[in-house]
Amino acid sequence: MCGILFILCKKLDQNQNLNDIFQIFKGHISRRGPDSLETLTYTTAENICLLFAASVLWLQGKTLTRQPIANNKAVFVYNGDIFKGIPDECRSEGDTQYIFDLLTKVEPGNIHNELYKLQGPYAFIFYDKLNNKIYFGRDKFGRRSLLIGKNNKNVILCSVAQRTKDFEFIELPSVGTFIWDLKTNSFALHPFIQNDNFKKKVEELEQFLEHNIIILNTEIVQDQIFYEPSSNPTDMYKSLENMNIDDAVSLLLNNKDWMSKVTTLHSLLTDSIRRRISSQPKFCKICIKDKLPCNHCTVGVLFSGGVDCSILALLSDQFVEKDRPIDLFNVAFDETKDYKTPDRLTGLETFQELQNICPDREWRFNEVNITKLELDERRHVHIVDLIYPLKSVLDDSLGCALWFASRGVVDSNCRVLLVGMGADELFGGYTKHRAAFKRASWSGLHEILIEDWQNLPYRNLGRDDRVVSDHGRQLRTPYLDEQVVNYVRGLQCWEKTCPSDKLRHGFGDKILLRSLAYHLGLKKAAFLKKRALQFGSRIANSKEVANEVSSRLC
Numbered sequence: 001m002c003g004i005l006f007i008l009c010k011k012l013d014q015n016q017n018l019n020d021i022f023q024i025f026k027g028h029i030s031r032r033g034p035d036s037l038e039t040l041t042y043t044t045a046e047n048i049c050l051l052f053a054a055s056v057l058w059l060q061g062k063t064l065t066r067q068p069i070a071n072n073k074a075v076f077v078y079n080g081d082i083f084k085g086i087p088d089e090c091r092s093e094g095d096t097q098y099i100f101d102l103l104t105k106v107e108p109g110n111i112h113n114e115l116y117k118l119q120g121p122y123a124f125i126f127y128d129k130l131n132n133k134i135y136f137g138r139d140k141f142g143r144r145s146l147l148i149g150k151n152n153k154n155v156i157l158c159s160v161a162q163r164t165k166d167f168e169f170i171e172l173p174s175v176g177t178f179i180w181d182l183k184t185n186s187f188a189l190h191p192f193i194q195n196d197n198f199k200k201k202v203e204e205l206e207q208f209l210e211h212n213i214i215i216l217n218t219e220i221v222q223d224q225i226f227y228e229p230s231s232n233p234t235d236m237y238k239s240l241e242n243m244n245i246d247d248a249v250s251l252l253l254n255n256k257d258w259m260s261k262v263t264t265l266h267s268l269l270t271d272s273i274r275r276r277i278s279s280q281p282k283f284c285k286i287c288i289k290d291k292l293p294c295n296h297c298t299v300g301v302l303f304s305g306g307v308d309c310s311i312l313a314l315l316s317d318q319f320v321e322k323d324r325p326i327d328l329f330n331v332a333f334d335e336t337k338d339y340k341t342p343d344r345l346t347g348l349e350t351f352q353e354l355q356n357i358c359p360d361r362e363w364r365f366n367e368v369n370i371t372k373l374e375l376d377e378r379r380h381v382h383i384v385d386l387i388y389p390l391k392s393v394l395d396d397s398l399g400c401a402l403w404f405a406s407r408g409v410v411d412s413n414c415r416v417l418l419v420g421m422g423a424d425e426l427f428g429g430y431t432k433h434r435a436a437f438k439r440a441s442w443s444g445l446h447e448i449l450i451e452d453w454q455n456l457p458y459r460n461l462g463r464d465d466r467v468v469s470d471h472g473r474q475l476r477t478p479y480l481d482e483q484v485v486n487y488v489r490g491l492q493c494w495e496k497t498c499p500s501d502k503l504r505h506g507f508g509d510k511i512l513l514r515s516l517a518y519h520l521g522l523k524k525a526a527f528l529k530k531r532a533l534q535f536g537s538r539i540a541n542s543k544e545v546a547n548e549v550s551s552r553l554c
Contacts, residue, residue, distance in 0.1 A: 002067060002079040003032030003469070004146075005053040006125045006134075006157040008182075018051040021154065026053075028160045028385060032079075033057045034472040035288070040068045040075060044132055048182055052077050052125070058288065059280045059415065059474055061094025069100045073129055076100040079144050079159055080122025081474070083275040083481070091279075099124070103135075111135055112177035112190035119482040121465075125157055134180040140192040141422075141480050142174035142457030145465040147389065150209070160466045162385045169389045170208050173201035174457035178213075188214040195454050224450065224489060233442060233494030237511075241502045245527055248507070249518045261495065262516050264487060269516075270315050272481035277319040277416065285413035285472065295323040297364065300414035300473075302405055303328035304536050305346035307510065307517045308420030308429075310354070310525035312478055316418060317358050325362040327412045328354075331405035332369055333539040339369045343536035350525040357521045366409045375400060375539070384553050386466045396550040397534035398460065399467050405537075406468040406475070415473055421464065422479040425452045426488045427510035428497030429530045434509065437499045446493045453489065488512075505529050 007021050018041060030037045033055025042050045054067030054077040069076045082095040090098045099118070103126055106114050111126070121143030126135040136157055138146050149156040149169040161169045172178075175198055176191035187209065191198065206213050240248040252258050277299055281288060284296035299320050301313045313328060320326055330347040332339040344367070351365045379400055387399040406417055424430050428449060436448040461477075468475040478484070488496060491512075498508040506529040507514065517526035534540035544550075 003029035003055040003159045004077040004079045004125060005029050007051040008155045009049040010153055018049055022051055022053060024164060025158055025162055028162055029053060030055045031472060032159060032469045035064055036066045038066055040070055044182060057472055057474060062092045065094045065096045074104050075127040078124045080120060082118045082120040084119035085117050115177060132182045135177055137177040138172060138174040140174060142461045143477060143480060145462040146172045148172045160386060161388060163388050171462050173205060175201055187211050188216050190216050197454050197458060201458060237498045237503060245507060249515055252515055253519060261512060262519055265516055268484045268487055269478060272478040272484050273315045274319050276476040276478055277316060280416055285415050297325045297327050297412060297414045300327035300329055300417045302417060302419045303330050303347055304343040305350035305525060306528050307514055307525055308423040310350050310522050311517050312418045312420060313354060314520055314522060317361050322360060325364045327364045327366050327414050329366045329368060329405050329408045331401055331537050333375060333537055335372050341538045342531055346528055353522060353524055366412055368404055368408060370404050379552060386470055387463055387553060390463050391549050391553040393544045393548050393550045394546040395463060396553050397540040399463055401533050401537050401539045402464055403467040406473055407471050416476055417468060417473045418476055418478060420479060421477045425456055426479060427513045428499055429510045434499035442494055449493055
């Protein structure tokens with residue numbers, strides 16, 4: 001994981017130069033990568049001045065790969081984790097060096113095709129010196145942050161910005177690979193796919209840049225089509241309506257077809273977690289400085305006790321050495337200072353369940369207790385910059401909750417933090433999914449699930465990357481692994497969720513995922529109701545409108 005920064009100055013004056021601008025953003029960029037921070041400057045034949053900078057959190061390869069990487073052909077800065085698409089024999093050198101070598105060898109017109117073959121989160125900036133072109137972009141799910149900023153003379157691309165009157169920023173949309181031709185000052189785009197949101201997001205970027213963007217591929221890709229089932233899927237669940245939970249889920253798990261889906265999901269999630277845990281060096285946050293062997297914690301889980309994070313915690317036990325603890329981060333905001341929030345209570349309950357299932361593992365339940373005074377102070381002086389350029393009430397509450405939760409407690413030295421993001425979009429866990437099903441049955445549920453998925457890259461993953469990575473920890477999202485996504489999205493909606501009012505809340509919604517949790521032994525966590533982080537931790541004011549601009553972020 002890295003903090004990356006690119007600055008382009010078309011004309012320098014006495015009061016501002018590349019280093020002055022770099023100093024503005026250096027602090028936030030360096031916090032993301034505590035293991036290395038370096039810069040590189042370059043002046044083009046057109047007298048355009050470029051600065052590349054990157055901080056590095058070493059999480060892949062046998063040795064640290066410092067950035068920027070450069071040769072006589074190109075300069076590269078990269079923030080990502082490629083978990084599939086790199087040959088095993090190249091793993092030892094790390095993904096950064098492999099991608100740089102790959103991009104410098106292929107024809108420039110094929111760069112986007114090579115990136116599309118890689119599986120994992122990334123944001124990158126690649127400068128082709130020979131053709132004087134900048135290639136940049138984010139992965140198709142938007143799992144890594146990349147902002148674009150401007151003023152009259154300068155353009156910036158960066159992982160995280162700082163609010164300043166000199167620059168205006170927006171999030172770069174996760175729509176494909178952008179190409180900026182510095183000779184002609186023109187922009188082009190190789191898109192991943194073109195869906196309902198594509199045109200809107202490109203138009204917003206065009207307005208910001210005050211440039212047209214040439215679309216180099218006009219192919220329209222159809223999302224999953226809804227087919228009317230030959231028999232009413234509701235009938236499959238009808239027999240469960242009057243049964244107690246244990247009998248109902250046991251009936252499902254005794255169904256051969258249903259159990260096949262559960263075991264496939266189990267296998268894919270296990271493999272996803274293995275790749276996200278086993279790739280990192282065997283050092284904690286402190287001992288990595290001197291490469292000292294240790295048995296300290298290297299993996300944590302953002303932990304409310306709910307079904308999504310509980311599955312991640314339990315499956316991670318297979319891939320963390322038994323002499324290392326696994327940290328469970330549970331955040332609570334409470335003016336009364338008793339911190340008995342809903343997520344604290346369910347977290348402690350599931351913590352006990354994990355201890356019973358895996359008695360040989362040291363599970364450390366981190367109670368992250370935040371006073372209103374500390375919340376207000378840290379938001380005002382620091383977190384607001386990480387949330388920027390977003391500024392809604394929801395961004396405020398979720399961004400702050402994640403920042404404190406991922407900070408953890410003083411004695412936690414983990415470097416990788418597993419989170420359950422994406423599970424609700426994949427398995428139908430939101431209240432609006434229930435409302436859509438009630439309004440228009442399975443076709444309505446199908447449409448809202450597609451809408452949610454198409455919105456995912458533009459919602460909050462970039463913000464979440466910025467706030468979590470600020471602690472020098474890597475946010476990893478096993479549910480958003482490409483193979484998990486492809487499998488779950490390939491299922492018809494009734495094969496993974498049944499948000500019917502005739503089934504109790506915390507059972508029918510995300511029913512396939514809950515079945516897996518029960519099958520793994522998480523018999524209490526499997527049926528806890530979905531609760532948003534901002535309400536489970538009690539940071540949010542339910543009287544505020546989530547989409548309105550937050551006065552606390554202005």
